[in-house]
Amino acid sequence: MAASRRRAPIITSTPTRGDFPLAGTTGRLGPLGSVAQFVVGWGFTFAFALSAALIAIATLGRFSTWLTPLLLRFWARTMFRIERIDLYVEGTAHVQPRAMKVSLFNHTSLLDAMIVTACMPTGSVAAIKREALFIPFVGLALWALGFLLIDRGRTDRAKQVLARAAERMQTEQLTVFIAPEGTRGADGELQPFKKGPFHIARVSGAPLVPMLIDGGHLVHPLGRALTQPGVVRVRFLPPIATDGLTTENMGPFVERVHGIMRVGLDDLRRDPGGALR
Numbered sequence: 001m002a003a004s005r006r007r008a009p010i011i012t013s014t015p016t017r018g019d020f021p022l023a024g025t026t027g028r029l030g031p032l033g034s035v036a037q038f039v040v041g042w043g044f045t046f047a048f049a050l051s052a053a054l055i056a057i058a059t060l061g062r063f064s065t066w067l068t069p070l071l072l073r074f075w076a077r078t079m080f081r082i083e084r085i086d087l088y089v090e091g092t093a094h095v096q097p098r099a100m101k102v103s104l105f106n107h108t109s110l111l112d113a114m115i116v117t118a119c120m121p122t123g124s125v126a127a128i129k130r131e132a133l134f135i136p137f138v139g140l141a142l143w144a145l146g147f148l149l150i151d152r153g154r155t156d157r158a159k160q161v162l163a164r165a166a167e168r169m170q171t172e173q174l175t176v177f178i179a180p181e182g183t184r185g186a187d188g189e190l191q192p193f194k195k196g197p198f199h200i201a202r203v204s205g206a207p208l209v210p211m212l213i214d215g216g217h218l219v220h221p222l223g224r225a226l227t228q229p230g231v232v233r234v235r236f237l238p239p240i241a242t243d244g245l246t247t248e249n250m251g252p253f254v255e256r257v258h259g260i261m262r263v264g265l266d267d268l269r270r271d272p273g274g275a276l277r
Helices: 031-058 064-083 112-119 130-134 138-144 155-172 196-204 250-270
Strands: 020-022 085-090 101-105 124-129 148-150 175-178 208-214 230-236
Touching: 031 064, 031 138, 064 085, 064 112, 085 112, 101 112, 101 196, 112 124, 112 208, 112 230, 124 130, 124 155, 130 138, 130 148, 148 155, 148 175, 155 196, 175 196, 196 208, 196 250, 208 250, 230 250
Parallel strands: 085 230, 101 175, 101 208, 124 148, 124 175
Antiparallel strands: 020 085, 208 230
């Protein structure tokens, strides 16, 4: 009976090895249910953050390249079930096997932290705004788990972090997940790109792997404190080579990548299995 009151998520493509549906339990929640969901979600997040930080500190970061993604996937996929969100991921072969890559994802909502970490393979790390360090317990976990902390308000510090990220990528063969947009829009449309992530690719020589997210702006709209049940879809596109990328030709290259991601996002939304709009 419940299925007749809602549209179930649909995947029309044939999943490849590594692609996965993460089933939540979509459906409407009343005001009290939404508040309870909010409290449980943050309670679990605080408990997880403290536990993960202690594990990372106790192991001295020796196993961070495989342990951090493992812990974060557990947190993210549990949160999707708490928030009653169905997540579908396609094209994960493009971020495997382990090698240097810069995965660019479109910034859709506050749920991006969950969406990205749910998809992180072994040997990957995410770049986030430095302000997240001030969230109780969560900030400690972000530091201990080795996130790249970007200070967007200070260009000199941001450049230093990006340069260290490129060095770390080469040493550890990492994939870095980073949002190239300066901010997110309320309508889920792609915003102009900053050049920081492209400098990482230029210095390291790593290819770019676009990660397209659709539906995040609907389940957690801009300005809302509570998440509503729904469907989110992710599609990884084939790698884009960065051979020959220089500071001189970076502008046109950034625009080309923006165009590829914009067209890819439009295709994802036209797909019959795309998130509801």
